Structures are given as structure tokens and as C-alpha cells.
Amino acid sequence: MKLLTLNFLTCAIKTCKTSPSSFPLHPQDSELEIVEADINVLFLRNMLPRLMWNELRLIVNELGLPSLPETAPDASSLLETKLQVPEGDTTGLNIEKIEVPSQVAKDLHRVLLETCIREGKLVCGNCGHEYKVMEGVANFLLPGHLV
Amino acid sequence: MLPTPSTSHVCFDRVYEPAEDSFLLLDTISSFSEAAFLHDRFRQTTPELEPCSTSPLVLEVGVGSGVVLAFVAANAKTIFGRDDVLALGTDINSFACQAASQTVQNAIHNPSESVFLDIVNGDLACAIRPYLVDVFIFNPPYVPAKLPDYSRHDNYNTILAGQKSTSFEQDSYLLELSYAGGIDGMEVTNRMLEQIPHILNPLRGVAYLLLCAQNKPEVVKQRIKDWGPGWMAETVGISGSKAGWEKLQIVRIWKATLS
Ligand SMILES: C[S@@+](CC[C@H](N)C(=O)[O-])C[C@H]1O[C@@H](n2cnc3c(N)ncnc32)[C@H](O)[C@@H]1O
Ligand SMILES: [Zn+2]
Numbered sequence: 238m239k240l241l242t243l244n245f246l247t248c249a250i251k252t253c254k255t256s257p258s259s260f261p262l263h264p265q266d267s268e269l270e271i272v273e274a275d276i277n278v279l280f281l282r283n284m285l286p287r288l289m290w291n292e293l294r295l296i297v298n299e300l301g302l303p304s305l306p307e308t309a310p311d312a313s314s315l316l317e318t319k320l321q322v323p324e325g326d327t328t329g330l331n332i333e334k335i336e337v338p339s340q341v342a343k344d345l346h347r348v349l350l351e352t353c354i355r356e357g358k359l360v361c362g363n364c365g366h367e368y369k370v371m372e373g374v375a376n377f378l379l380p381g382h383l384v
Numbered sequence: 385m386l387p388t389p390s391t392s393h394v395c396f397d398r399v400y401e402p403a404e405d406s407f408l409l410l411d412t413i414s415s416f417s418e419a420a421f422l423h424d425r426f427r428q429t430t431p432e433l434e435p436c437s438t439s440p441l442v443l444e445v446g447v448g449s450g451v452v453l454a455f456v457a458a459n460a461k462t463i464f465g466r467d468d469v470l471a472l473g474t475d476i477n478s479f480a481c482q483a484a485s486q487t488v489q490n491a492i493h494n495p496s497e498s499v500f501l502d503i504v505n506g507d508l509a510c511a512i513r514p515y516l517v518d519v520f521i522f523n524p525p526y527v528p529a530k531l532p533d534y535s536r537h538d539n540y541n542t543i544l545a546g547q548k549s550t551s552f553e554q555d556s557y558l559l560e561l562s563y564a565g566g567i568d569g570m571e572v573t574n575r576m577l578e579q580i581p582h583i584l585n586p587l588r589g590v591a592y593l594l595l596c597a598q599n600k601p602e603v604v605k606q607r608i609k610d611w612g613p614g615w616m617a618e619t620v621g622i623s624g625s626k627a628g629w630e631k632l633q634i635v636r637i638w639k640a641t642l643s
Contacts, residue, residue: 242502245441245472249510260513280468280499283428283439287470287516350499368511374481377474377506380538 238375241349243296244289248361249368249377258362261292264300267357267370276346278338282312297348305348315342386414386462389454389491394483398555400448400562404623405523405594405632410455412621412634413521413592414463421636423465425588426518439468439499440518443583445508445576447473448562450484452521454491457498469498472512477558478505478541479550505541508576509583517583520591522576525562528569528598532560569599577604580637581611591637592620601633614639 243261253259290309297305317339320332338346359368359375369376388410391402412418426440444453450473456463457471471488475481481503488500504511509520540554550558565572573593580591595601601619608617617637624631 238502238504241499242472242504245501245513245516246504246511247513249506251510254514277468277499280439283437283468284470284499286438287441372482373502374478374485375502375504375506375511376478377504377511378476378537378541379507379510 238354238370238373239350240293240296240300240352240354241284242375243359244287244293246359246375246377248363248366249379250361250364250366253361253363253366256363259364260362261289261296262359262361262368264296264354264370265358265360265367267300268355269300270353270355271347271351272353274346274350276338276343278315278342281342281345282315285309285312293349300352302348302352305344310341310345315339315345386410386455386459389451389458389487391449391451391483391487393486393490394449395479396449398550398558399477399480399483400559402449402451405526405596406448406451408621408623408632408634409452409521409523409592409594413456414459415621418620418636419463419465422463422519422590425590426464426466428466428468439470440464440466440588441470441472441516441585442498442519442521443509443512443517444471444473444521445475446522446524446562447475447484447503448477448480448523450480450487450503452523453484454488456519456521457488457500458491458493460498467497470501471498472501473503474506474509474511475503476505476507476537476541477561479558480562481505508572509579512583514582515585515589518585518588518590520580520584520589522573522591523594524573524576525565526569526573526594526596526599527563527565528567529560529564531564531566531571532557565599569596570604573599573604577608581615584639586639587641589638593635593637594632595635596632601635605635608635608637614641616640 248259294305316336357370460469485503540557605617620636621634
């Protein structure tokens with residue numbers, strides 16, 4: 238399960254929803270894996286406003302991953318310009334400016350979309366309930382509520 | 385016609401096989417009139433002139449094979465007029481979660497297409513944070529038939545230790561989850577309807593719900609409109625129409641902006 242998904246999840250117990258400590262869920266005993274994916278800067282830019290940055294930083298710290306900057310990156314910092322000589326140009330006179338993903342964008346992409354919890358649990362900060370993650374799928378079923 | 389995602393890797397002994405209901409959802413959401421409605425609702429403003437709008441979050445509850453969510457994610461450009469869609473799903477059946485995850489991943493080929501989040505194993509949208517969902521989709525268990533005995537769920541939702549595969553009883557239970565809807569086929573849907581106003585984005589959220597004739601769709605639609613000022617429910621797709629008696633229909637639920 239991708240770390241970005243945790244931005245959209247909360248404790249499944251109804252009475253926890255009104256408590257601010259039910260979000261984010263805290264990953265514990267996690268076995269992480271990196272699943273490479275193509276970077277999409279437009280997506281990162283349009284998704285930034287959806288991110289709960291402080292909560293995300295907290296999760297990243299709890300997982301022992303390199304810390305995220307204190308404030309969310311600015312949309313304009315996701316691209317940088319690079320100079321390159323167009324393919325087939327042997328004169329070197331027609332240098333082009335192209336826009337490529339910046340290091341900021343690459344780091345964000347890596348942590349949100351490529352870092353996945355394979356096994357472990359997600360713990361509610363309010364009620365302490367533990368939700369298991371098995372083979373990358375989080376289980377939010379509450380037996381008591383189903384019966 | 386947009387391509388239907390491949391589900392050839394899915395074992396239909398324990399995961400719902402795409403059927404007329406699934407295809408009605410695909411056809412309706414990608415129809416000319418729905419695409420026009422969604423384009424308008426999720427219009428991406430030009431970044432130079434105005435701040436651009438945030439990426440829409442699509443949540444499908446009860447993904448089954450994943451065919452619907454995969455279709456919406458892979459054809460986001462045609463349906464919403466934009467690529468930057470986030471796709472999230474849930475299912476009560478853990479085997480469906482694994483299957484759907486694969487289906488969605490396989491359907492998204494291009495890095496500029498939508499981003500697939502995950503499929504979580506859960507009851508309805510219980511684990512989703514409130515007011516974030518832009519597009520909600522649900523093809524529920526809608527057949528009037530006794531609800532399955534959920535007390536067996538924990539045991540039947542995994543491959544038991546020492547076993548290589550699921551048992552026959554297990555598979556029957558898992559398939560029962562996919563169609564049995566209790567009284568009027570509405571017991572699961574009614575629980576979902578209670579959650580909808582709390583999960584949809586209040587400004588741009590829209591829900592697509594499949595109903596069959598026995599669900600008494602006119603009554604259901606009236607109930608939604610009675611939620612309060614602005615709530616709308618309209619039939620936007622039908623199939624199996626015979627003498628004015630539609631077998632299946634898709635209801636669009638949304639809140640009109642009050643001026
Ligand atoms: C009619 S099937 C639809 C499958 C798929 N969306 C399609 O259209 O082909 C209903 C699905 O809902 C799932 N389901 C049933 N009850 C549920 C619940 N309480 N929470 C989440 N999913 C549920 C079933 O496991 C099944 O996959
Ligand atoms: Zn809790």
C-alpha cells in the first residue's frame with residue numbers, strides 16, 4: 238500500500254472519526270518495499286493541495302525515512318529547466334531549454350507513490366485499534382460491526 | 385467504444401465476474417451526456433490564469449474484479465477531460481482486493497494516465513476520511529436475498545493455514561457477498577446511502593449508484609432528495625428496458641449549488 242493512500246484513510250470505528258487523533262493512522266512494524274513508477278509532475282502539482290503535509294511528515298518520520306521539508310513544496314519547484322542539444326544536431330548551436338522534474342519532485346514521487354507498506358499494521362491514535370497490512374492490502378474490517 | 389479492461393487473471397469462483405450491471409456502469413459513466421457533466425464539473429483551469437483545480441479522487445466501493453475502477457482510471461481523459469485522477473477502491477472480499485489491484489495496474493499503461501492508489505479490504509467507505517471523494521461509484525449486492533452470515537467472514541476471507549486454496553463453502557460465501565442484498569436488495573445499499581453525504585466533497589462530489597427494479601428506485605431517489613436542500617438524484621443510465629420496467633439503472637446523486 239502506497240504512503241499516499243494513508244492521506245485518505247482514517248480509523249473505521251465510527252466514534253473515532255470526530256477525534257483529530259484518528260488521523261493519520263500510524264504505521265508500525267512495517268516492512269517497506271519500493272515499487273518503481275513513472276513520475277507525473279502534472280499529477281504531483283494538482284495533488285499537492287490535497288496533501289495533509291504535517292501528518293505526512295509525521296508518518297515519514299515514524300517509518301524512519303529521510304525527513305520531508307517543514308513546509309509543502311511550492312508547485313513551481315517541481316520543474317527545472319535544463320539545456321540540451323537537440324538530437325541529430327551536430328553543430329551544437331541550437332541549444333534547447335527543456336523542463337524536467339526537479340529533485341524536489343523526484344523525492345516527493347519516491348515517498349508518496351513508490352514507497353509501499355508490504356506487511357505491518359496501522360494503528361489508530363485515538364482508540365489504539367490495529368489494522369493489519371498483508372501482502373500490501375490493509376484490512377479495515379471490524380468483526381464486531383459486521384455481525 | 386472505449387476498451388474494457390482485461391480481467392483474464394481473475395478467478396471468478398470467488399470474485400464477481402463482470403456482468404450486465406458492470407457494463408451498464410461503464411457505458412453510463414463514459415456516455416456523451418455523463419462525460420459532458422463530468423468535464424464541466426472537473427474542469428481544469430489554465431494554470432496561467434487561475435490556480436488549477438486539485439486532482440479528482442475517485443472511490444469505488446465493492447470493486448470486485450476491478451473492471452469499473454480500472455476503466456474509469458484508464459479512460460480518465462475521455463471521461464473527465466483530465467488525466468490527473470486518483471483511483472481508490474474497497475471491497476469486503478480480500479480476494480477481490482488482490483484481483484482488482486492487478487486489474488487497475490494492468491489497465492493504466494501510460495505515466496500521464498491516472499494514478500492508482502490502492503484497494504483496501506473494508507466495509508463500505510468506513511475507513512475513508514470524510515468529505516474527500518469527488519466521484520463515488522457503487523455496484524452493490526442488490527438482489528433481494530437473505531444477507532450472508534457475516535460471522536463466518538474472518539475465516540472465509542483468507543486462505544486458512546495448511547490449505548492451498550479456498551474451499552467450496554468459502555467460495556459460495558464470497559460470491560453471496562457480491563449479490564445478496566437482504567430485504568428489497570437494499571440492506572447494504574441503505575447503509576452506504578447513509579455514508580454518502582459524509583464522504584462526498586460538498587462542492588463537486590458526485591455519486592453513481594446501480595439499482596435494480598426490485599430496489600424500488602423511485603422511492604430511493606425520493607429519499608435522497610429528502611436529505612436536504614440541493615440534493616439531487618436522477619436516473620442517467622438504464623438497461624433491460626421492457627414496457628417501461630427497467631431491470632437495472634444507474635442513479636447519479638449530487639448536490640446542486642444553491643444560488
Ligand atoms: C455486484 S458486485 C460488483 C463488482 C464490480 N464492481 C463490478 O461492477 O463488476 C458487488 C461487490 O461488492 C462487494 N461488497 C459486498 N458488500 C460489501 C461491503 N459491505 N463493503 C464493501 N464491499 C462489499 C462484493 O464483495 C462484490 O465485490
Ligand atoms: Zn480508532
